[in-house]
Amino acid sequence: MTREEKSNVIQDLTAQLADNSTIYLTDISxxxxxxxxxxRRACFKADVKLAVVKNTLLAKAMEASEKDFGELPEVLKGNTSLMFSETGNVPAKLIKSFRKKSDKPLLKGAFIAEAIYLGDEQLDTLVNIKSKEEMIGEIIGLLQSPAKNVISGLKSGGGKLAGILKTLSEKE
Known part of the structure:
Protein backbone atom coordinates (compact mmCIF):
# COMPACT_ATOMS: atom_id res chain seq x y z
CA MET A 1 0.00 0.00 0.00
CA THR A 2 1.48 3.32 -1.05
CA ARG A 3 1.69 6.35 1.20
CA GLU A 4 -1.10 8.04 -0.79
CA GLU A 5 -3.38 5.00 -0.45
CA LYS A 6 -2.74 4.90 3.30
CA SER A 7 -3.55 8.60 3.53
CA ASN A 8 -6.83 8.04 1.69
CA VAL A 9 -7.75 5.14 3.99
CA ILE A 10 -6.99 7.26 7.07
CA GLN A 11 -9.17 10.07 5.72
CA ASP A 12 -12.02 7.64 5.02
CA LEU A 13 -11.72 6.11 8.49
CA THR A 14 -11.61 9.55 10.11
CA ALA A 15 -14.80 10.51 8.25
CA GLN A 16 -16.52 7.28 9.34
CA LEU A 17 -15.47 7.85 12.96
CA ALA A 18 -16.85 11.39 12.79
CA ASP A 19 -20.15 10.29 11.22
CA ASN A 20 -20.93 7.52 13.73
CA SER A 21 -21.65 7.81 17.44
CA THR A 22 -21.67 4.03 17.97
CA ILE A 23 -18.38 2.32 17.19
CA TYR A 24 -17.44 -1.20 18.25
CA LEU A 25 -13.95 -2.69 17.95
CA THR A 26 -14.07 -6.47 17.66
CA ASP A 27 -11.80 -9.42 16.96
CA ILE A 28 -13.12 -11.82 14.34
CA SER A 29 -9.81 -13.56 13.64
CA ARG A 40 -21.50 -10.10 7.52
CA ARG A 41 -25.05 -11.16 6.56
CA ALA A 42 -26.23 -10.78 10.17
CA CYS A 43 -24.63 -7.33 10.32
CA PHE A 44 -26.35 -6.31 7.08
CA LYS A 45 -29.75 -7.45 8.37
CA ALA A 46 -29.23 -5.55 11.64
CA ASP A 47 -28.11 -2.39 9.78
CA VAL A 48 -24.59 -2.65 11.23
CA LYS A 49 -21.62 -1.80 9.02
CA LEU A 50 -18.69 -4.21 9.44
CA ALA A 51 -15.18 -3.36 8.22
CA VAL A 52 -11.80 -4.99 8.79
CA VAL A 53 -9.09 -2.39 9.32
CA LYS A 54 -5.37 -2.12 9.92
CA ASN A 55 -4.63 -1.13 13.51
CA THR A 56 -2.01 1.49 12.62
CA LEU A 57 -4.33 3.22 10.16
CA LEU A 58 -7.24 3.14 12.62
CA ALA A 59 -5.02 4.55 15.38
CA LYS A 60 -4.00 7.43 13.11
CA ALA A 61 -7.64 8.04 12.15
CA MET A 62 -8.62 8.11 15.85
CA GLU A 63 -5.82 10.57 16.51
CA ALA A 64 -6.97 12.79 13.61
CA SER A 65 -10.59 12.63 14.74
CA GLU A 66 -12.15 15.36 16.86
CA LYS A 67 -13.62 12.75 19.21
CA ASP A 68 -11.83 11.74 22.39
CA PHE A 69 -11.34 7.98 22.18
CA GLY A 70 -9.48 7.86 25.51
CA GLU A 71 -7.90 4.44 26.07
CA LEU A 72 -9.56 2.83 23.05
CA PRO A 73 -6.44 2.97 20.80
CA GLU A 74 -4.64 0.78 23.37
CA VAL A 75 -6.84 -2.22 22.44
CA LEU A 76 -5.68 -2.11 18.82
CA LYS A 77 -3.65 -5.31 18.88
CA GLY A 78 -4.13 -8.34 16.68
CA ASN A 79 -6.94 -8.36 14.14
CA THR A 80 -9.48 -5.58 14.48
CA SER A 81 -12.87 -5.15 12.89
CA LEU A 82 -15.06 -2.07 13.17
CA MET A 83 -18.81 -2.18 13.64
CA PHE A 84 -20.80 1.00 13.07
CA SER A 85 -24.44 1.37 14.04
CA GLU A 86 -27.08 4.01 14.61
CA THR A 87 -28.26 2.29 17.81
CA GLY A 88 -25.90 1.72 20.74
CA ASN A 89 -26.97 -1.78 21.75
CA VAL A 90 -27.58 -3.42 18.35
CA PRO A 91 -23.96 -4.55 17.71
CA ALA A 92 -23.74 -5.93 21.27
CA LYS A 93 -26.95 -7.93 20.78
CA LEU A 94 -25.67 -9.14 17.41
CA ILE A 95 -22.34 -10.26 18.94
CA LYS A 96 -24.10 -12.01 21.81
CA SER A 97 -26.52 -13.88 19.54
CA PHE A 98 -23.74 -14.78 17.08
CA ARG A 99 -21.67 -16.22 19.90
CA LYS A 100 -24.28 -18.91 20.45
CA LYS A 101 -22.85 -20.58 17.32
CA SER A 102 -19.23 -19.40 17.51
CA ASP A 103 -16.73 -18.16 20.11
CA LYS A 104 -16.12 -14.99 18.10
CA PRO A 105 -16.46 -12.04 17.63
CA LEU A 106 -14.77 -10.84 20.79
CA LEU A 107 -15.42 -7.30 21.95
CA LYS A 108 -12.21 -5.29 22.29
CA GLY A 109 -13.92 -2.00 23.07
CA ALA A 110 -16.71 0.35 22.15
CA PHE A 111 -17.34 4.08 21.81
CA ILE A 112 -20.99 4.97 22.33
CA ALA A 113 -22.05 8.60 22.53
CA GLU A 114 -18.85 9.81 24.20
CA ALA A 115 -18.66 6.82 26.60
CA ILE A 116 -15.85 4.27 26.27
CA TYR A 117 -16.18 0.59 27.14
CA LEU A 118 -13.09 -1.63 27.22
CA GLY A 119 -12.98 -5.41 27.16
CA ASP A 120 -15.24 -8.31 26.33
CA GLU A 121 -16.69 -8.35 29.86
CA GLN A 122 -18.56 -5.12 28.98
CA LEU A 123 -20.76 -6.95 26.45
CA ASP A 124 -23.67 -7.53 28.87
CA THR A 125 -23.56 -3.87 29.90
CA LEU A 126 -23.73 -2.81 26.26
CA VAL A 127 -26.63 -5.17 25.51
CA ASN A 128 -28.64 -3.48 28.26
CA ILE A 129 -28.09 0.06 26.95
CA LYS A 130 -31.42 1.48 25.85
CA SER A 131 -31.80 3.02 22.42
CA LYS A 132 -33.18 6.52 21.96
CA GLU A 133 -36.52 5.09 20.81
CA GLU A 134 -36.73 2.76 23.83
CA MET A 135 -36.03 5.65 26.21
CA ILE A 136 -38.66 7.85 24.56
CA GLY A 137 -41.16 4.98 24.78
CA GLU A 138 -40.45 4.51 28.49
CA ILE A 139 -40.81 8.23 29.20
CA ILE A 140 -44.10 8.39 27.32
CA GLY A 141 -45.32 5.33 29.23
CA LEU A 142 -44.37 6.93 32.54
CA LEU A 143 -46.10 10.17 31.60
CA GLN A 144 -49.26 8.37 30.47
CA SER A 145 -49.53 6.23 33.60
CA PRO A 146 -50.73 8.96 36.03
CA ALA A 147 -53.20 10.31 33.48
CA LYS A 148 -54.62 6.83 32.92
CA ASN A 149 -54.99 6.33 36.68
CA VAL A 150 -56.89 9.61 37.05
CA ILE A 151 -59.18 8.81 34.12
CA SER A 152 -59.92 5.29 35.33
CA GLY A 153 -60.54 6.65 38.84
CA LEU A 154 -62.99 9.19 37.47
CA LYS A 155 -64.74 6.58 35.35
CA SER A 156 -65.08 4.10 38.18
CA GLY A 157 -65.96 6.84 40.65
CA GLY A 158 -68.61 8.14 38.27
CA GLY A 159 -70.12 4.68 38.01
CA LYS A 160 -70.17 4.31 41.79
CA LEU A 161 -71.72 7.73 42.22
CA ALA A 162 -74.42 6.95 39.65
CA GLY A 163 -75.07 3.64 41.39
CA ILE A 164 -75.40 5.32 44.77
CA LEU A 165 -77.77 7.98 43.38
CA LYS A 166 -79.87 5.32 41.67
CA THR A 167 -80.08 3.27 44.87
CA LEU A 168 -81.05 6.35 46.91
CA SER A 169 -83.74 7.36 44.39
CA GLU A 170 -85.19 3.83 44.45
CA LYS A 171 -85.43 3.85 48.25
CA GLU A 172 -87.59 6.95 48.32
Missing amino acids: GLDALTTSDL
Missing part, protein backbone atom coordinates in the same frame (compact mmCIF):
# COMPACT_ATOMS: atom_id res chain seq x y z
CA GLY A 30 -9.98 -17.30 13.24
CA LEU A 31 -13.45 -17.34 11.70
CA ASP A 32 -13.64 -19.42 8.55
CA ALA A 33 -15.04 -17.97 5.32
CA LEU A 34 -18.55 -19.38 5.84
CA THR A 35 -18.83 -18.07 9.41
CA THR A 36 -17.45 -14.67 8.39
CA SER A 37 -20.01 -14.55 5.59
CA ASP A 38 -22.77 -15.40 8.10
CA LEU A 39 -21.53 -12.59 10.38
Whole structure:
Protein backbone atom coordinates (compact mmCIF):
# COMPACT_ATOMS: atom_id res chain seq x y z
CA MET A 1 0.00 0.00 0.00
CA THR A 2 1.48 3.32 -1.05
CA ARG A 3 1.69 6.35 1.20
CA GLU A 4 -1.10 8.04 -0.79
CA GLU A 5 -3.38 5.00 -0.45
CA LYS A 6 -2.74 4.90 3.30
CA SER A 7 -3.55 8.60 3.53
CA ASN A 8 -6.83 8.04 1.69
CA VAL A 9 -7.75 5.14 3.99
CA ILE A 10 -6.99 7.26 7.07
CA GLN A 11 -9.17 10.07 5.72
CA ASP A 12 -12.02 7.64 5.02
CA LEU A 13 -11.72 6.11 8.49
CA THR A 14 -11.61 9.55 10.11
CA ALA A 15 -14.80 10.51 8.25
CA GLN A 16 -16.52 7.28 9.34
CA LEU A 17 -15.47 7.85 12.96
CA ALA A 18 -16.85 11.39 12.79
CA ASP A 19 -20.15 10.29 11.22
CA ASN A 20 -20.93 7.52 13.73
CA SER A 21 -21.65 7.81 17.44
CA THR A 22 -21.67 4.03 17.97
CA ILE A 23 -18.38 2.32 17.19
CA TYR A 24 -17.44 -1.20 18.25
CA LEU A 25 -13.95 -2.69 17.95
CA THR A 26 -14.07 -6.47 17.66
CA ASP A 27 -11.80 -9.42 16.96
CA ILE A 28 -13.12 -11.82 14.34
CA SER A 29 -9.81 -13.56 13.64
CA GLY A 30 -9.98 -17.30 13.24
CA LEU A 31 -13.45 -17.34 11.70
CA ASP A 32 -13.64 -19.42 8.55
CA ALA A 33 -15.04 -17.97 5.32
CA LEU A 34 -18.55 -19.38 5.84
CA THR A 35 -18.83 -18.07 9.41
CA THR A 36 -17.45 -14.67 8.39
CA SER A 37 -20.01 -14.55 5.59
CA ASP A 38 -22.77 -15.40 8.10
CA LEU A 39 -21.53 -12.59 10.38
CA ARG A 40 -21.50 -10.10 7.52
CA ARG A 41 -25.05 -11.16 6.56
CA ALA A 42 -26.23 -10.78 10.17
CA CYS A 43 -24.63 -7.33 10.32
CA PHE A 44 -26.35 -6.31 7.08
CA LYS A 45 -29.75 -7.45 8.37
CA ALA A 46 -29.23 -5.55 11.64
CA ASP A 47 -28.11 -2.39 9.78
CA VAL A 48 -24.59 -2.65 11.23
CA LYS A 49 -21.62 -1.80 9.02
CA LEU A 50 -18.69 -4.21 9.44
CA ALA A 51 -15.18 -3.36 8.22
CA VAL A 52 -11.80 -4.99 8.79
CA VAL A 53 -9.09 -2.39 9.32
CA LYS A 54 -5.37 -2.12 9.92
CA ASN A 55 -4.63 -1.13 13.51
CA THR A 56 -2.01 1.49 12.62
CA LEU A 57 -4.33 3.22 10.16
CA LEU A 58 -7.24 3.14 12.62
CA ALA A 59 -5.02 4.55 15.38
CA LYS A 60 -4.00 7.43 13.11
CA ALA A 61 -7.64 8.04 12.15
CA MET A 62 -8.62 8.11 15.85
CA GLU A 63 -5.82 10.57 16.51
CA ALA A 64 -6.97 12.79 13.61
CA SER A 65 -10.59 12.63 14.74
CA GLU A 66 -12.15 15.36 16.86
CA LYS A 67 -13.62 12.75 19.21
CA ASP A 68 -11.83 11.74 22.39
CA PHE A 69 -11.34 7.98 22.18
CA GLY A 70 -9.48 7.86 25.51
CA GLU A 71 -7.90 4.44 26.07
CA LEU A 72 -9.56 2.83 23.05
CA PRO A 73 -6.44 2.97 20.80
CA GLU A 74 -4.64 0.78 23.37
CA VAL A 75 -6.84 -2.22 22.44
CA LEU A 76 -5.68 -2.11 18.82
CA LYS A 77 -3.65 -5.31 18.88
CA GLY A 78 -4.13 -8.34 16.68
CA ASN A 79 -6.94 -8.36 14.14
CA THR A 80 -9.48 -5.58 14.48
CA SER A 81 -12.87 -5.15 12.89
CA LEU A 82 -15.06 -2.07 13.17
CA MET A 83 -18.81 -2.18 13.64
CA PHE A 84 -20.80 1.00 13.07
CA SER A 85 -24.44 1.37 14.04
CA GLU A 86 -27.08 4.01 14.61
CA THR A 87 -28.26 2.29 17.81
CA GLY A 88 -25.90 1.72 20.74
CA ASN A 89 -26.97 -1.78 21.75
CA VAL A 90 -27.58 -3.42 18.35
CA PRO A 91 -23.96 -4.55 17.71
CA ALA A 92 -23.74 -5.93 21.27
CA LYS A 93 -26.95 -7.93 20.78
CA LEU A 94 -25.67 -9.14 17.41
CA ILE A 95 -22.34 -10.26 18.94
CA LYS A 96 -24.10 -12.01 21.81
CA SER A 97 -26.52 -13.88 19.54
CA PHE A 98 -23.74 -14.78 17.08
CA ARG A 99 -21.67 -16.22 19.90
CA LYS A 100 -24.28 -18.91 20.45
CA LYS A 101 -22.85 -20.58 17.32
CA SER A 102 -19.23 -19.40 17.51
CA ASP A 103 -16.73 -18.16 20.11
CA LYS A 104 -16.12 -14.99 18.10
CA PRO A 105 -16.46 -12.04 17.63
CA LEU A 106 -14.77 -10.84 20.79
CA LEU A 107 -15.42 -7.30 21.95
CA LYS A 108 -12.21 -5.29 22.29
CA GLY A 109 -13.92 -2.00 23.07
CA ALA A 110 -16.71 0.35 22.15
CA PHE A 111 -17.34 4.08 21.81
CA ILE A 112 -20.99 4.97 22.33
CA ALA A 113 -22.05 8.60 22.53
CA GLU A 114 -18.85 9.81 24.20
CA ALA A 115 -18.66 6.82 26.60
CA ILE A 116 -15.85 4.27 26.27
CA TYR A 117 -16.18 0.59 27.14
CA LEU A 118 -13.09 -1.63 27.22
CA GLY A 119 -12.98 -5.41 27.16
CA ASP A 120 -15.24 -8.31 26.33
CA GLU A 121 -16.69 -8.35 29.86
CA GLN A 122 -18.56 -5.12 28.98
CA LEU A 123 -20.76 -6.95 26.45
CA ASP A 124 -23.67 -7.53 28.87
CA THR A 125 -23.56 -3.87 29.90
CA LEU A 126 -23.73 -2.81 26.26
CA VAL A 127 -26.63 -5.17 25.51
CA ASN A 128 -28.64 -3.48 28.26
CA ILE A 129 -28.09 0.06 26.95
CA LYS A 130 -31.42 1.48 25.85
CA SER A 131 -31.80 3.02 22.42
CA LYS A 132 -33.18 6.52 21.96
CA GLU A 133 -36.52 5.09 20.81
CA GLU A 134 -36.73 2.76 23.83
CA MET A 135 -36.03 5.65 26.21
CA ILE A 136 -38.66 7.85 24.56
CA GLY A 137 -41.16 4.98 24.78
CA GLU A 138 -40.45 4.51 28.49
CA ILE A 139 -40.81 8.23 29.20
CA ILE A 140 -44.10 8.39 27.32
CA GLY A 141 -45.32 5.33 29.23
CA LEU A 142 -44.37 6.93 32.54
CA LEU A 143 -46.10 10.17 31.60
CA GLN A 144 -49.26 8.37 30.47
CA SER A 145 -49.53 6.23 33.60
CA PRO A 146 -50.73 8.96 36.03
CA ALA A 147 -53.20 10.31 33.48
CA LYS A 148 -54.62 6.83 32.92
CA ASN A 149 -54.99 6.33 36.68
CA VAL A 150 -56.89 9.61 37.05
CA ILE A 151 -59.18 8.81 34.12
CA SER A 152 -59.92 5.29 35.33
CA GLY A 153 -60.54 6.65 38.84
CA LEU A 154 -62.99 9.19 37.47
CA LYS A 155 -64.74 6.58 35.35
CA SER A 156 -65.08 4.10 38.18
CA GLY A 157 -65.96 6.84 40.65
CA GLY A 158 -68.61 8.14 38.27
CA GLY A 159 -70.12 4.68 38.01
CA LYS A 160 -70.17 4.31 41.79
CA LEU A 161 -71.72 7.73 42.22
CA ALA A 162 -74.42 6.95 39.65
CA GLY A 163 -75.07 3.64 41.39
CA ILE A 164 -75.40 5.32 44.77
CA LEU A 165 -77.77 7.98 43.38
CA LYS A 166 -79.87 5.32 41.67
CA THR A 167 -80.08 3.27 44.87
CA LEU A 168 -81.05 6.35 46.91
CA SER A 169 -83.74 7.36 44.39
CA GLU A 170 -85.19 3.83 44.45
CA LYS A 171 -85.43 3.85 48.25
CA GLU A 172 -87.59 6.95 48.32
